[in-house]
Amino acid sequence: MKNTKDTTNLSQTKGESSVWKNRLRILLFGAATFCALEASAQNGGKPAGQDKFIDKSNMDTKVKPGDDFYTYANGVWLQKNPVPAKETRWGSFNQLRDFNIIAVRTILNDAAAKTSAPAGSVERRVGDFYAAAMDSAAIEKLGYTPIKADLERIKGIQDVNGVLHEVATLRSTGAAAPMFGFYVGQDRKNVEVMIPQLSQGGTTLPDRDYYLKNDARTTRIQDAYKTYITKLFTLTGVDQATAQKNAETIFNIEKQMAAAQMARVEMRDPHKTYNKFAVADFSKTTPNMDWKSLMAKMKVSGEDTVLVNNPKFFTELNGMLTATPVADWQTYLQWNVLKSAAPYLSSDFVDANFAFTQILSGQKVQTPRWQRMSQLTDGTIGELLGQLYVQKHFKPEAKARMDEMIANLIKAYEIRIKGLDWMSAETKEKALAKLGTFRPKVGYPEKWKTYDGLEVNRNTFFQNVRNAGQWGYNDMISQLGKPVDRTKWGMTPPTVNAYYSPVMNEIVFPAGILQFPFFDPNADDAVNYGGIGAVIGHEISHGFDDSGSQYDKDGNLRNWWTAEDRSRFQAKADQLVQQFNDYTVQDTIHVNGKLTLGENIGDLGGLSAAYEAFKMTKQGKSKKKIDGFTPDQRFFLAWAQVWRTNILPETEAQLILTDTHSPGKYRTIGAPVNMDAWYKAFKVKPGDALYIAPEDRIRIW
Structure with a gap:
C-alpha cells in the first residue's frame, strides 16, 4: 500500500530502517501526520455515530456512477470533510489512523503515569520514553x-x-x-x-x-x-x-x-x-x-x-x-x-523544520506535540509499544476471520491463475507454486523484539533518540553472518497499512488495519471483501506485479517465466501504464503510470481476486439488498470509500513525483473500470464517461 510521508521528515530514521521499508511493496503510503478524531474502541474505528457500513448520506447519488464513480460513492463526504489545518490530506485512512493514535496516546499516558512499573519492564520503558519526549521544558533549556x-x-x-x-x-x-x-x-x-x-x-x-x-x-x-x-x-x-x-x-x-x-x-x-x-x-x-x-x-x-x-x-x-x-x-x-x-531539539529548531515542510506540503499548522511524540515512540520502540497495543485493541476473533479470508483469497487467486487465457501451462505451474508458498502474518510478531541493551532515561529525551538510533544500527549490523530471521516485521502493530516482501514472499497485515473501513466483524461480506479482502488481494498481487513477479517462490530474484508469457504480461502492463498516464491530477500534471505500475497492478489484481472470493460466499451468491444496495454494489462501494481523500495541492504535486501510489480518486476507479462486474452492478453503458469497451478492458491476474 509506504507508504511516504505527508510532510517531509528531515530526520534520520533509526538503523536506516527507511531503506528496509522501501524494499517492501506497501499498500498505502509510508506514514502520515495525525489529527485528533474522537472515537471509541468499541466503535471499531468508525467515526462516532457511524452505524452503517455503507452510508448513503456520504454519496452524491445525483452523479451517474458510470460518469464519476468516485464522486457518486463519496461526493457528499468529500464536501463535508475538508483537510484539517493539522493535516496535508484527509480520508478514510486518516480517520482510522486517528482512532489508532488516540488509542496509542491513552496507552502512552497510562504508561508514563505508572512510575511504579518495574525497571526494565515493557510498560516502564515505553512510559519513560514518552514522558521524556513530552518534557518540553527540559528540551527547551537544552537548545542545541x-x-x-x-x-x-x-x-x-x-x-x-x-x-x-x-x-x-x-x-x-x-x-x-x-x-x-x-x-x-x-x-x-x-x-x-x-x-x-x-x-x-x-x-x-x-x-x-x-x-x-x-x-x-x-x-x-x-x-x-x-x-x-x-x-x-x-x-x-x-x-x-x-x-x-x-x-x-x-x-x-x-x-x-x-x-x-x-x-x-x-x-x-x-x-x-x-x-x-x-x-x-x-x-x-x-x-x-x-x-x-x-x-x-x-x-x-x-x-x-x-x-x-x-x-x-x-x-x-x-x-x-x-x-x-x-x-x-x-x-x-x-x-x-x-x-x-x-x-x-528546542522549539526554534522544530518550528524551522515545520516552516520548511509547509512549503512542500501546504500543511497549515503543526501537528500537536503529543501526536508527533506518539508517532516517534511507535517508530522507535514500536514492538514494546505494540505489546501494550495488542493487549487492548486486537481480538483473537479478528485474527481468525483474517486467516479465513486470506485462505479464501489465495484460493480465488489460484482459480484466477488457472483460468488465465494469456499464460502457458508451464508458467502457470510456477505461478501456482509461488502462490502456494506465500506466508501470511497477521496482527503482530510471533517473536517480539526485546531492545535489549537500549538505554531509555525519563530525563534525557535527545539521548534516548540517539541511543535508539545507535541500537537500531547495531541491531541491523548484527544480522550479518546469521540465518535470515523470518519472524521479523517491517511494520509495528498499530500501523494502518500492509505490505508484501518479495525476498520473504510474505504478506503482512498489522493489527492497526483490521478495523473499519477495511474490516469489521459485524459487517457483511461485501464490505469486508471490498475492504480488507481487496487489501489481501493487493498484497498477493505484489508478488505478481512488474517487479515482484521477477522473484521466484523462494524469494530469489530469478526468472521463472517463458519469454512468450513475459512478453504478453509486459504488453498488458503497458496498457495499464497508459491508462494511468491519461489521468490528470492538476493542470498539466498527470499520474506517472510507470512509477505507479506496481501499485496499480496490485489494485487491479487485488480487487479482482477479492471479488472472486466474495462470490464464493453466501451473500456473494445472493441478490438481497441491504440499505437499497445489491451485494455487488456494496462490494464496490466499500472499495470506493476506502480511497476517499481530500488533499492539499502542494502535497498532491509532491506525491506525483515521489509516491508509487496513484491518487485516491484514480485508485477508486482504476481497477473497477476494467472489471465486467462493476459495469453490471451499476448499469454502466456506452456513452458513460468511464465506459471502456469489453475488448479494451485490462485483465492481468
Whole structure:
C-alpha cells in the first residue's frame, strides 16, 4: 500500500530502517501526520455515530456512477470533510489512523503515569520514553546543546580520510546518514544470506528532480530549502552571511549527488539495482574510498562482498570527494547533524523544520506535540509499544476471520491463475507454486523484539533518540553472518497499512488495519471483501506485479517465466501504464503510470481476486439488498470509500513525483473500470464517461 510521508521528515530514521521499508511493496503510503478524531474502541474505528457500513448520506447519488464513480460513492463526504489545518490530506485512512493514535496516546499516558512499573519492564520503558519526549521544558533549556559536540568534532576534520571517518561515525552512532545509503538485507539472488548493501543517497529534498528542475514551483522549494538551512545554522550561532553561504554550498553538493542518482522509475527495476561486487573490486572503482576500511569503521568486518544499487553514483561521489574542498564537506556534515536532530531539539529548531515542510506540503499548522511524540515512540520502540497495543485493541476473533479470508483469497487467486487465457501451462505451474508458498502474518510478531541493551532515561529525551538510533544500527549490523530471521516485521502493530516482501514472499497485515473501513466483524461480506479482502488481494498481487513477479517462490530474484508469457504480461502492463498516464491530477500534471505500475497492478489484481472470493460466499451468491444496495454494489462501494481523500495541492504535486501510489480518486476507479462486474452492478453503458469497451478492458491476474 509506504507508504511516504505527508510532510517531509528531515530526520534520520533509526538503523536506516527507511531503506528496509522501501524494499517492501506497501499498500498505502509510508506514514502520515495525525489529527485528533474522537472515537471509541468499541466503535471499531468508525467515526462516532457511524452505524452503517455503507452510508448513503456520504454519496452524491445525483452523479451517474458510470460518469464519476468516485464522486457518486463519496461526493457528499468529500464536501463535508475538508483537510484539517493539522493535516496535508484527509480520508478514510486518516480517520482510522486517528482512532489508532488516540488509542496509542491513552496507552502512552497510562504508561508514563505508572512510575511504579518495574525497571526494565515493557510498560516502564515505553512510559519513560514518552514522558521524556513530552518534557518540553527540559528540551527547551537544552537548545542545541545535545549536538554541540558533533558540530565541534566536525570542525576538526583535516582531510578526505577525516571526512569519510566522520561519515562512518555519524552513521554507526545513529546521528545521521550522510553521503550514501547503507543497510543490511537479504541477497536478492540468494535470500538465505544477509549482505551489506550500498545505495545512492546524500540528498535531503524528496526527489532528485527538486534539484534538477527549474520551474517556478521547484525554484520556490529550492529557495525555501536554502532558507531552512540558513535558519538552522544561525540558531547555532553562525552569522547570517556565513549561514547563507553554507546553504549554497550544501545545495550545490546535494545537487551533484542528485544528478548522479537514478530516477525513481529506474529504481523500480530489481535487476538494474542488483550489482554485486567483491569489496576489493568495488574499491577499485572508487579509489578515494577503501570500502574494507570504511565498512570496518561502520562496524562491518569479515564481509567480502557488497551489493550496490547504483555503481555510477559512487564513481561520481568518488570524484566529488577530492574535487570538493574539505571545508565544504565539513559544512555538509554539520548540516546532516542539524537536519537529523532538528525535530528533537528546542522549539526554534522544530518550528524551522515545520516552516520548511509547509512549503512542500501546504500543511497549515503543526501537528500537536503529543501526536508527533506518539508517532516517534511507535517508530522507535514500536514492538514494546505494540505489546501494550495488542493487549487492548486486537481480538483473537479478528485474527481468525483474517486467516479465513486470506485462505479464501489465495484460493480465488489460484482459480484466477488457472483460468488465465494469456499464460502457458508451464508458467502457470510456477505461478501456482509461488502462490502456494506465500506466508501470511497477521496482527503482530510471533517473536517480539526485546531492545535489549537500549538505554531509555525519563530525563534525557535527545539521548534516548540517539541511543535508539545507535541500537537500531547495531541491531541491523548484527544480522550479518546469521540465518535470515523470518519472524521479523517491517511494520509495528498499530500501523494502518500492509505490505508484501518479495525476498520473504510474505504478506503482512498489522493489527492497526483490521478495523473499519477495511474490516469489521459485524459487517457483511461485501464490505469486508471490498475492504480488507481487496487489501489481501493487493498484497498477493505484489508478488505478481512488474517487479515482484521477477522473484521466484523462494524469494530469489530469478526468472521463472517463458519469454512468450513475459512478453504478453509486459504488453498488458503497458496498457495499464497508459491508462494511468491519461489521468490528470492538476493542470498539466498527470499520474506517472510507470512509477505507479506496481501499485496499480496490485489494485487491479487485488480487487479482482477479492471479488472472486466474495462470490464464493453466501451473500456473494445472493441478490438481497441491504440499505437499497445489491451485494455487488456494496462490494464496490466499500472499495470506493476506502480511497476517499481530500488533499492539499502542494502535497498532491509532491506525491506525483515521489509516491508509487496513484491518487485516491484514480485508485477508486482504476481497477473497477476494467472489471465486467462493476459495469453490471451499476448499469454502466456506452456513452458513460468511464465506459471502456469489453475488448479494451485490462485483465492481468
